[in-house]
Amino acid sequence: MSQIAFWGAVELGLVFAFVAIGVYLAFRILDFPDLTVDGSFPLGAAVAAVLIISGLDPWLSTAVAMVAGAAAGLVTATLNVRFKILNLLASILTMIALFSVNLRVMGKPNVALLNQDTMLSAFFGQGVPEYLVRPIFVGLLVIVAVVLVWRFLESDAGLAMRATGANSRMARAQGVNTGGQIYLGMALSNALVALGGALFAQTNGFADVTSGVGTIVVGLAAVIIGETLLGARGILLALIGCVFGSIAYRLAIQLALSSDALGLKASDLNFVTAVLVAIALILPRLRRSGGAA
Amino acid sequence: MRRLILALAAATAFILPAHAENVTVAVTAIVEHPALDAARDGVKQALAEAGYKEGENLKFVYQSAQGNPGTAAQIARQFVGDAPNVIVPISTPSAQAVVGATRDIPIVFTAVSDPVGAQLVKDMEKPGRNVTGLSDMLPVADHLALIKEITPNAKTIGYIYNSAEANSVSTLAALKAAAEKSGLKVVESVATKSAEVQGATRALVGKADVIYVPTDNTIVSAFEAAAGVAAEAKLPLYAADTDSVARGAIAALGFNYFDVGKQTGAIVVKVLKGEKPGNIPAKVAVGTDLVLNKKAASAIGVTFPESATKRATKIIE
Numbered sequence: 001m002s003q004i005a006f007w008g009a010v011e012l013g014l015v016f017a018f019v020a021i022g023v024y025l026a027f028r029i030l031d032f033p034d035l036t037v038d039g040s041f042p043l044g045a046a047v048a049a050v051l052i053i054s055g056l057d058p059w060l061s062t063a064v065a066m067v068a069g070a071a072a073g074l075v076t077a078t079l080n081v082r083f084k085i086l087n088l089l090a091s092i093l094t095m096i097a098l099f100s101v102n103l104r105v106m107g108k109p110n111v112a113l114l115n116q117d118t119m120l121s122a123f124f125g126q127g128v129p130e131y132l133v134r135p136i137f138v139g140l141l142v143i144v145a146v147v148l149v150w151r152f153l154e155s156d157a158g159l160a161m162r163a164t165g166a167n168s169r170m171a172r173a174q175g176v177n178t179g180g181q182i183y184l185g186m187a188l189s190n191a192l193v194a195l196g197g198a199l200f201a202q203t204n205g206f207a208d209v210t211s212g213v214g215t216i217v218v219g220l221a222a223v224i225i226g227e228t229l230l231g232a233r234g235i236l237l238a239l240i241g242c243v244f245g246s247i248a249y250r251l252a253i254q255l256a257l258s259s260d261a262l263g264l265k266a267s268d269l270n271f272v273t274a275v276l277v278a279i280a281l282i283l284p285r286l287r288r289s290g291g292a293a
Numbered sequence: 294m295r296r297l298i299l300a301l302a303a304a305t306a307f308i309l310p311a312h313a314e315n316v317t318v319a320v321t322a323i324v325e326h327p328a329l330d331a332a333r334d335g336v337k338q339a340l341a342e343a344g345y346k347e348g349e350n351l352k353f354v355y356q357s358a359q360g361n362p363g364t365a366a367q368i369a370r371q372f373v374g375d376a377p378n379v380i381v382p383i384s385t386p387s388a389q390a391v392v393g394a395t396r397d398i399p400i401v402f403t404a405v406s407d408p409v410g411a412q413l414v415k416d417m418e419k420p421g422r423n424v425t426g427l428s429d430m431l432p433v434a435d436h437l438a439l440i441k442e443i444t445p446n447a448k449t450i451g452y453i454y455n456s457a458e459a460n461s462v463s464t465l466a467a468l469k470a471a472a473e474k475s476g477l478k479v480v481e482s483v484a485t486k487s488a489e490v491q492g493a494t495r496a497l498v499g500k501a502d503v504i505y506v507p508t509d510n511t512i513v514s515a516f517e518a519a520a521g522v523a524a525e526a527k528l529p530l531y532a533a534d535t536d537s538v539a540r541g542a543i544a545a546l547g548f549n550y551f552d553v554g555k556q557t558g559a560i561v562v563k564v565l566k567g568e569k570p571g572n573i574p575a576k577v578a579v580g581t582d583l584v585l586n587k588k589a590a591s592a593i594g595v596t597f598p599e600s601a602t603k604r605a606t607k608i609i610e
Contacts, residue, residue: 004373009367103456112389204389205393257367270359
């Protein structure tokens with residue numbers, strides 16, 4: 001694995017860390033199986049790309065992309081809280097609707113950002129190679145996001161959200177507005193996912209409507225790998241686990257891409273990735289049971 | 294002494310393969326389907342004809358993103374890290390990912406309909422930078438002429454495509470413009486994944502007189518599903534790539550993707566010989582292959598006019 005490939009995997013892992021944190025908020029904190037992310041990831045990419053092309057400042061464009069993601073989360077929450085549609089189905093409805101929305105936003109399936117200034121452009125050409133600038137830049141944003149989400153979840157408001165996910169009846173009995181917590185949580189989760197999409201578009205030079213496919217799988221895999229690697233003790237550790245899980249997932253793909261020496265074909269990629277992730281999940285368990293025996 | 298011999302042995306092992314394979318070409322596609330695979334094989338064939346043989350003096354690397362732009366981005370980084378002599382991305386997202394990942398390594402893209410719109414090159418004639426390639430913009434006017442020639446009574450053309458594929462959307466715009474000129478109507482039907490192709494085709498039954506399938510990755514990967522419905526409803530099915538004729542279309546005019554690959558390979562050879570990609574004009578693929586499927590046509594009561602059978606390059610009985 002070359003340096004550029006390694007740092008490329010780390011960079012993608014960091015971009016998808018936002019997805020992982022969003023998925024963690026929905027699945028683990030709110031106990032809300034949210035598939036909206038398959039639509040809000042390309043939505044963030046689409047909104048950011050279109051606004052940047054229209055000449056808006058890339059930072060502002062990215063902020064608007066996050067607002068768009070939050071709005072998508074609110075739609076899912078409304079369908080679920082206000083209209084009592086089953087959470088999984090509510091999120092699927094938003095997800096499939098977003099596919100058309102994303103095509104409308106971009107006006108075509110693929111928008112290129114290869115010649116525009118992005119959030120990263122100012123940092124290029126300062127003596128640090130581009131393949132390092134990208135992961136460092138995204139990594140700093142990830143740290144900010146982890147700290148903010150951690151502080152929030154440790155606050156009173158965050159505690160109410162955690163109570164909503166852990167035991168909604170008890171939370172209601174304690175005077176928590178559980179519906180309001182679901183609105184807030186879904187908005188926050190999908191805003192983070194959209195941020196990931198906006199960064200993906202800017203680090204790779206294009207927004208493509210198909211880039212949402214399987215976002216939920218990547219996000220969930222990252223959350224679970226993180227929990228297996230670091231354990232699920234404490235909020236901060238879990239959030240850091242999301243980041244490391246996401247990077248580990250990308251490194252697994254990178255290994256799978258380099259596996260042609262073993263006589264594997266290009267078409268085996270997804271299978272090899274699945275096997276590597278499975279090994280990452282099983283190994284710690286084996287070690288633990290081995291230690292017990 | 295023993296350590297020295299070992300070190301020497303290790304050094305030779307390291308150096309020898311580098312001598313045996315002195316050129317590396319890395320190819321990547323967004324997804325695997327017969328047309329894109331044929332393009333890849335065409336590149337390899339053109340390289341072989343120019344004296345670059347795999348396993349002798351050529352290392353030919355291929356990766357597929359299995360439909361995922363995230364993976365395409367990762368493959369792009371992998372290739373840039375491996376620093377091959379030329380990277381050949383097949384399809385729009387793969388090409389954008391590679392172009393976004395390097396400003397140094399020569400890139401020869403292929404199977405991209407609109408390279409300027411995709412920001413791969415600023416200008417087809419003078420691409421500049423490290424990028425050139427081959428566009429597979431379809432000659433839709435020629436396709437309409439063929440449809441009129443074989444099925445003169447057709448008034449409405451059904452168009453099946455995935456609205457998420459950039460290539461198919463730009464083809465649709467071109468088709469509509471050309472159809473208007475020749476007094477034909479176009480009805481669209483969308484399938485966003487291959488499982489929906491059958492339903493999308495069925496939606497055209499009763500609405501369209503003939504069906505036309507563009508070089509759409511989603512539809513072509515499930516071409517048999519479209520062919521099954523068309524045969525049942527006795528609707529003549531036309532394809533935009535000749536490879537799909539054997540899979541149930543009655544006729545197609547155009548390039549087969551093996552040829553597209555060969556034309557791309559010719560550009561790759563120029564780059565390998567030292568030309569700067571930025572100085573090589575990006576081209577549009579050419580091809581006048583006409584392939585007819587007599588079996589599929591007679592099953593739905595279509596007979597080919599002599600004008601068509603005469604110039605056909607291949608007829609499937």
